[in-house]
Amino acid sequence: MIWGNKSGVQSRSIVQVLSALGVGLFLALPALLAAGGLRGAPYILDLLSMVGLYALLSLSLNVILGLAGMFHMGHAAFFAVGAYATANLNLTYGWPILATLPVAALMAGTLAFIVALPVIHLRGDYLLIVTIGIVEIVKIALTNDIFGLTGGPNGLIGIARPVVFGHRISQPRDFFYLIWIMVGITMILFHWLENSRFGRALKYIKEDTVAAEGMGVNTTAHKLMAFVIGAAWAGMAGTIFASKMRTISPDSFTFGESVIMFTIVILGGSGHQKGVLLGAFLVMGLPELFRDFQDMRLLAYGAALVAMMIFRPQGLWPPTPTQYRLPDPYATKYPRGDKPC
Amino acid sequence: MAHFIEQIIYGLTVGSVYALIALGYTMVYGVMKLINFAHGELFTLGAFIGFVFLGTLSWGSYFGPALAIGLTAILVAGSTALAGHFLERVAYRPLRHSDRLAAVVSALGASIFLQNVIMVVWGAQYRAFNASLLPTVVWRIFGQSVSLVRLFVFLTAVIIMLSLYLFINRTRLGLAIRAAAIDQGAARLMGVDVSRVIALVFVIGPALGGLAGLLVGIYYGQINFNMGQMYGLKAFTAAVIGGIGNIPGAMLGGLLLGLLETLADAYVSGAWKDALAFVALISILIFRPTGILPERVAEKL
Amino acid sequence: MLILSLAGVTKTFGGLVAVAGVSLGVERGQIVGLIGPNGAGKTTVFNIITGAVKPDDGHIFFSGRNLTGLRPHRIVALGIARTFQTIRLFPRLTVLDNVLSGCHCRLNSGVMASLLRLPSQRLEERLVLQRAMSELEFVGLAEVWSSPAGSLAYGDQRRLEIARALATEPKLLILDEPAGGMNEQETANLMGLVARIRDRDITVMLIEHDMGFVMRVCHRVLVMENGSLIAQGTPREVRSDPRVIEAYLGQGED
Numbered sequence: 001m002i003w004g005n006k007s008g009v010q011s012r013s014i015v016q017v018l019s020a021l022g023v024g025l026f027l028a029l030p031a032l033l034a035a036g037g038l039r040g041a042p043y044i045l046d047l048l049s050m051v052g053l054y055a056l057l058s059l060s061l062n063v064i065l066g067l068a069g070m071f072h073m074g075h076a077a078f079f080a081v082g083a084y085a086t087a088n089l090n091l092t093y094g095w096p097i098l099a100t101l102p103v104a105a106l107m108a109g110t111l112a113f114i115v116a117l118p119v120i121h122l123r124g125d126y127l128l129i130v131t132i133g134i135v136e137i138v139k140i141a142l143t144n145d146i147f148g149l150t151g152g153p154n155g156l157i158g159i160a161r162p163v164v165f166g167h168r169i170s171q172p173r174d175f176f177y178l179i180w181i182m183v184g185i186t187m188i189l190f191h192w193l194e195n196s197r198f199g200r201a202l203k204y205i206k207e208d209t210v211a212a213e214g215m216g217v218n219t220t221a222h223k224l225m226a227f228v229i230g231a232a233w234a235g236m237a238g239t240i241f242a243s244k245m246r247t248i249s250p251d252s253f254t255f256g257e258s259v260i261m262f263t264i265v266i267l268g269g270s271g272h273q274k275g276v277l278l279g280a281f282l283v284m285g286l287p288e289l290f291r292d293f294q295d296m297r298l299l300a301y302g303a304a305l306v307a308m309m310i311f312r313p314q315g316l317w318p319p320t321p322t323q324y325r326l327p328d329p330y331a332t333k334y335p336r337g338d339k340p341c
Numbered sequence: 342m343a344h345f346i347e348q349i350i351y352g353l354t355v356g357s358v359y360a361l362i363a364l365g366y367t368m369v370y371g372v373m374k375l376i377n378f379a380h381g382e383l384f385t386l387g388a389f390i391g392f393v394f395l396g397t398l399s400w401g402s403y404f405g406p407a408l409a410i411g412l413t414a415i416l417v418a419g420s421t422a423l424a425g426h427f428l429e430r431v432a433y434r435p436l437r438h439s440d441r442l443a444a445v446v447s448a449l450g451a452s453i454f455l456q457n458v459i460m461v462v463w464g465a466q467y468r469a470f471n472a473s474l475l476p477t478v479v480w481r482i483f484g485q486s487v488s489l490v491r492l493f494v495f496l497t498a499v500i501i502m503l504s505l506y507l508f509i510n511r512t513r514l515g516l517a518i519r520a521a522a523i524d525q526g527a528a529r530l531m532g533v534d535v536s537r538v539i540a541l542v543f544v545i546g547p548a549l550g551g552l553a554g555l556l557v558g559i560y561y562g563q564i565n566f567n568m569g570q571m572y573g574l575k576a577f578t579a580a581v582i583g584g585i586g587n588i589p590g591a592m593l594g595g596l597l598l599g600l601l602e603t604l605a606d607a608y609v610s611g612a613w614k615d616a617l618a619f620v621a622l623i624s625i626l627i628f629r630p631t632g633i634l635p636e637r638v639a640e641k642l
Numbered sequence: 643m644l645i646l647s648l649a650g651v652t653k654t655f656g657g658l659v660a661v662a663g664v665s666l667g668v669e670r671g672q673i674v675g676l677i678g679p680n681g682a683g684k685t686t687v688f689n690i691i692t693g694a695v696k697p698d699d700g701h702i703f704f705s706g707r708n709l710t711g712l713r714p715h716r717i718v719a720l721g722i723a724r725t726f727q728t729i730r731l732f733p734r735l736t737v738l739d740n741v742l743s744g745c746h747c748r749l750n751s752g753v754m755a756s757l758l759r760l761p762s763q764r765l766e767e768r769l770v771l772q773r774a775m776s777e778l779e780f781v782g783l784a785e786v787w788s789s790p791a792g793s794l795a796y797g798d799q800r801r802l803e804i805a806r807a808l809a810t811e812p813k814l815l816i817l818d819e820p821a822g823g824m825n826e827q828e829t830a831n832l833m834g835l836v837a838r839i840r841d842r843d844i845t846v847m848l849i850e851h852d853m854g855f856v857m858r859v860c861h862r863v864l865v866m867e868n869g870s871l872i873a874q875g876t877p878r879e880v881r882s883d884p885r886v887i888e889a890y891l892g893q894g895e896d
Contacts (some may be wrong), residue, residue, distance in 0.1 A: 071445065118627045125376050125445050126626055129577065133619035136574070140616045189757050196756030196763065197749045197770075204743045207732040214694065214726070216718030216747030216810050225753055255570070259453060266446055299457035305450025309443040310435045321736045321790065327768050330775045336788050 027180070030173040045172035047288055049244070052179035053237060055280035058264040059186050059273060060233030065262065066271035067199060068226040069206030071124045074131035075261045077138040078108040078231035080253035082238025084142070087156040087248055088149055097162035097243045101236050108235025109228045116227040120220060135258050142250040155249025162243045175244055182240065186233065187273050193229075194273075195322060202226055206271070256298070260284075263301050267308055269315030278317050346485050348607045349600065354491050354560070356599020357498035361553035362576035363583070363591035364505060365546030371522030371586035372535075372542050374441075378448040379428055380550055381573020382455035387421045387551025388564040389459055392468050395558070401474045409474070410559070417555045418548040425547025428455075429540065452573075460566040467563045474559060494560045501552060502592050505545070509588055518542060522586050571615065575602075578622040584632025594632070645670040645814055645845050646691070646722075651700035653686055660686040662869035663700065668814070668862075673836060673846045675856040675877075678866035679889060684849045685727055687866070688816050691847075692724045693717040705813065719747045723812035725803040727819050727849075733792025737783060740791045740802055741774040744809025748773075774809060781805040781835060797828040804835065808844075815839060817848040821855050833859050857881065865889065 029048070033041035057079060064072045082104035089095040089103060119130045145152035162169045162178065169178050193199050201222045204212035213219045242248050264283045269275020287297040308315070326334065362384050369377040391413050394400045400409035432451040436444045478489040509515035520528040521538040529535050557572070558564045579598045583590025598618060606614040625632065646668040653661040661683045668674050676684050689695040691702055693714040702709040709717055723744070731740050749770060755763040778784040781801040786794065791802060800820060807815055820836070821829045829852065836859055840846055850856050856863060857877040865873040865880055867889040873880055880886055 069442075071442065073449075119623065122626060122630075124441055126630070128445060129376060129574075129581075130623050130626060132574065133622050137616045137619050140613065144612045192759040193753070193757050196759075196767070197746060197751050198753050198756045200739065200742055201746055203735060203739070204732055204746075207735060208730060210694070211726070211730040211732065212743065213714045214692065214718070214724060214730070215743045215806060216715045216723075217743065218713075218715045229753065259449070262449075296457070296461065298453055299461065302450045302452065302454030302457060306432045306447045306454065307450075309439075309447040309450065310432075313439060313443045321788070322739060324738055324771060324788075326775065326787075327772050330772070330784070334775075334784050334787055 023184075027177075030176055034173075042172040045176045047285065049172065049175045049179050051280050051284045052176070052183050053241060053244070054260065054264060054284045055183050055277050056179065056186060056237045056240070057234055058261050058268070058276050058280055059183070059190060060230045060237065061261045062230075062265050062271065062273065062276045063190065063193070063202075063226050063233070064230040065265050066269075066276065067194060067202040067206065068223055069124075069202075070120075070223060070227070071128035072131045072227070072230075073128055073255075073258050073262050074133075074135035074138075075230070075234055076253045076255070076257040077135040078112055078234040079238045079241070079257070080138055080142060080250075081108040081111050081231075082235025083242040083248045083253070084150055084156070084238070085235065086239040086242045087159050090160050090243075091156060091158065097160055097239065098164065101239050104235040104239040105232040106235075108238065109232035112228050112231030113224065116224055120223050120227065132255060132258075135253075135255050139250050139254060142253065150250075153250060155247060155251075157247045159242050159246045159248070161246075162240075169243075179240060179244075182236075183277075187277075190273060198222065198225070200322075203271075260301070263305060265315075267304060267315060269317040269319060272315070272317055272319035275315055275317035275319070279315070282316075344607070348603050350485065350487060350491065350495075352600035352603030353596060354495045354599070355603060356579075356596035357495050357502075358553050358556055358560075358595075359572070359576045359579045359599050360502060360592045360595025361498050361556070362550050362572060363579040363595045364502070364588065365550045366577050367580040367583070367585055367588060367591040368518065368522075368542040368546050370580070371588075372518065372525070372539055373433070373437075373444075375433065375444050375448060376577065377433075377546070378445075378452040378573070379432070379455055380546065381569035381571075381576070382452050382459065383421050383425055383428070383547040383569075384550040384554040384557075384572055384576075385459055385564070385566060385569035386424055386455065387417045387554030388558040388568070389463050389468070389554075389566075390417045390420050390551070391555035391558045392463075392470060392564060395474060396468065396470045406475050414552060414555060417551045421551025421554075422544040422548040424455075425543045425550075426540065428547070429543035433543075456567055456569065463566060465566060467565050469563045470558045490560055494556045497556060498553070501549060505549065506589065506592075514541065574622075575618045578618045578625075581622055581625055581630075582633055584634045587632060587634060590632055590634045593634070597633075643670050644668065645705055646847070647703045648687070648691070649701045649703070651687070651690055651697045651702065653683075653690060653695060653697050659869050661690065661697070664866070664869070664871050665700075666864055666871055666874070668845060668847060670813075670845050671840070671843060672861040673840055673848070673859055675860035675863040676847065676849050676866065677851075677853070677856055677863060677880075678872075682866040683869040684866055685818060688724065688818055688847075688849065691717075692722060692816060715747065718810050718812075721811070721813035722816065723807035723810040723814075724816040725800070725807055725818055725820060727822070729796075729799050729803060731791040731799055731803060731806070734790055736788050737778065737791050737794070737802060738771075738774055738787040740806050741777055741809050742770065744777075744806040745770045745774055748811055777805045777809045780808065780838070782831075797824045800824065800828075800832075801835070804839075808839070812844060814845045814847065817846065817850075819849055819851065821850055821852050829855060 030045055033044060057075065061072065061075045064070050085104040085107040086097060086100040089100045090097060115134050119127060122130060142150045143153050164178065169175060201212065201217045204217055205219050205222060209219050260283060264279035265276055267283060268277065268279020283301065365380045366377060369375060394413040394416060395409060400413065404412065428451055432447045433444060436447055475490050475493060479486045509518060517533045517538050518541065520531060520533050521535050525535055575598060576595065579594035580591045582597060583594030598621065601621065602614055602617055605617050644667045648664055648666050651661055651664045664687060676687065678684055686695060690697050693709065693712050696711060704720060704722060707720065732743065749766055751763040751766050775784060775787065778787055781804055783798060783802055783805060791799065794802060821832055824832060833855065836846055860877055862874065863877050863880040864871060865886050872889060873883045873886050
C-alpha cells in the first residue's frame, strides 16, 4: 500500500519478508528472553500466552461477527462449554487433554447450533441481546452445578497439563508455543475459509442479506454454520484455557469476557484477521503495561469503543478487498484495474 | 395463601422498579430504534447520587426522612437527566446517520465506560444507605404485613409512571414523542422537531431510571457499581415483554416480570431466578417479538 | 413450451390487494415484457416468482415444478435469476466478488473442503474465476473487475447486476426496470445485451416503463392494472388494445 501500485509486486515481497522476520523474531522470543536473563521473562511469556488465547477466541468470534456480521456477544458461553467439557473428561475419565480437544469443539458447536437455530433470523440488536442472555444463562447454569458437572461456584480443580509428543506442557514457554502455534494454524485455516465459497457467502450476507438470498445463498444455513464453526473454535480455546489454568470457575466466563472478545474484533478490524490480532495485543497487552491503572482498564475499553464508532467505525486495521489471482487468459488481458471510476 | 399474597406484594414492588427503568429503554427505542445499553448505568448512577446525600451526608438526620428523600429525588433526577443528555450528545448524536451496528457498539461502550467510572469513584464494594432512613413501620392490610418502605417504593413508582402516562397522552410534547416513535420521517413532515424529541427522551428516560436507582437504594439499603447490568437487562426484558416502544406496555411488562420472578423464586428455584428473565426474553423474541399487548405498529424483525 | 406459469396468484398487503388472481404463461426462449401503470403490482409478481414474497393464494410452476413457498435461494438454484428495481449490489465488494455471488449456487465446495483447501476446492475456485470473468466480458465490464461495485457509474451498476444474475446460470432471467436511469446510448446497448442473453437460450421477463424499449425488444407483452392482468399479446396487439389505452390514458402517463 505504502509503496503505491507500480512496485506492487516488489512491495508485496518486502512485506512478506518483513512479516516472516517478525514472526520468526516473535517465536524466538522465549530464547531471547532466556538469553537476556530477564527476571520477568516467565511473566512476559505468560502475558503473551494470554494474548494468544484471546487472539484465538477473537479470531473465532471474527467468523461470526466480522465475516457474517452477526452481533454476537455471548462468545464466553462457548468458551466455557469447551473448558468444562475438557475438565470433566480429564478429571472423571482421565482423558489426556489434547484428546478432549475435538470433544470440546463438538460440544460447543452443538450448543451453538441448538441455541442459534431459533434466533438466527433476528435482527442485529435483538440477536445481540439474546446472545447476552445466553451467556448469562450459561453462567447461572455453571454456578448452579448443572447436571452435577460444573462444581458450582467453586468450579473444577486439578485439571491436567497437556502432553504433546510425550512432552508435558507446563512452563510458560511451553504454553507460549502451544498457543501461538494454534493461533498460526487457525489463521491459515480461517484465511482459506474466508477466501472460499463459504467465506464469500458470509461477506454477502454481511453486506446485504436479502440480496445474498436473492443470488442463491442459503443465508440461514450459512449463518448457522458460521456460528457453529466460531463456537467450536472457542470450545477448543476453552480446552487450552482449562489446562493452562488447571482450575476453572464460572467467574472466567462472564459477560465481561464476551465484551473483551467483542471489543478486540471491533477495535482491531472486523473481518480482518491481522486486525483482530492487533486488537488482541492492544486490548490484552496494553493494560498490562499500565498496571497501576487496572481499574481504568474496562473504562478505557468503553471509551475506546465509543470513540472508534465515531471516528473509525471500520476498526484500526480493516480488511481490504480480496485480491484474486485471475487465471489465464484473463490475467494478461485485464491487469488489475483499480481505476477510480 | 398468606405467603402467596406476600409474594405478590413483593413482586409488584420489584416489578414497579423494573417498569420505571423499562420506560427509559422503551422511549429511546421507540424514537431512535436503539437499545440504550448505558441506561442500566444511569440507573446505578441515580442510586449512587442518592447514596451521596442519604448515605454519606446522611441528610435524613438533618432534614427528616420526607424532606431528605424529596430533595435527594430532585437532585437525582436532575443529575441523571444531565448525564443522559451528555450521553446522547457524546455517544449517540454523532452516529445518528451511520450504521446501526455503530450506534449499538457505541451504546455498549458507553455502558462499560459509565459502569467503570462509577466503580472508580465509589469503589467496587457494596455501599450501604442510611438504614434508619424510613421508620420501620409495618401495617397489617388484609391480614398481611406490609412495611412502609415497600409501600413507599411501590406507590412512588406508580405515581411517577402515572405522571409520565398523562404527560405522554395529554400534552403536545407527549404527542410529539408518540408521533416520532411511530414514524420519524412522517413526524418530521408533520412539523415535529425530532432532534428535540430525542433530546427530550434522553432527559426523561434517565431521570426515571435514576429515580428507580434511588428507590432500589432506599429499599434494599445497599448498592453496587455493577447492579445496573442485571437490572438493565431485566428492565429491557420487561420492555420487550410489553412490546418495545410501547409506553404502557413497558409498565405492564415490568410488573409482570417482577411478579413472575418473585413467584419463581418462592415456588420453583431461587438459584435459577435470574435465568428466568432471560428465558422469558428469548422466548418472547422468538415467538412474539411484538410483545404481549395487541400490536399497534407491526415491526419487522 | 411454457417455461413459467402462474395460476391464480393473489397477494394482499394489510388489506390492500397488490396482485389479484393473476394467471399467466411464459414461452421458453421469448422476451416477455410486463407493463402497467405504477402500483399495478408488477414488482410484486416478480417478487412472488422469485420467492421474496409468499403469495396468499395460487401457484407458480417453473419447468413443470411447483415453486410455491420455496425460499429464494432454492428458486435461484432451480434456474430463475433476477435484478432489483433499486440496484442491490454489494457496493463495498469488488465487481468480481459481486459476480462470484451469482456463481455461489453452482459450486459444490463445502466448509470442510474450504477449511482444508482440498485440491477439488482449488480447482473449483480456478474455474469459477474463469466463469465470472466470462460473464463480465459478456456485459462489457471485465476491465473494472477489481473496482468496488459502488464506484461504478449507474448504467454500469445495472449491467453488473445482470452479469451477477447471469452467473447463476439461469433458464429464466427477470429484469426489474433494467433501463431505469439509463441514457439513450446505454439503453440502446442494453437492448443489444438483452437480445444476446436470449440468444443464449435464456428466457427473459422484464418490467420496463420505457415503451420504446418494450415494443422493440419484447416478443410478447403482458399488461397489468390494479393487480390484474388486463391484456396480453404481441407488442402490436397490445398497443392497439382499447383497455390498455384506457389504463394508460386514465393514468395520464405516456
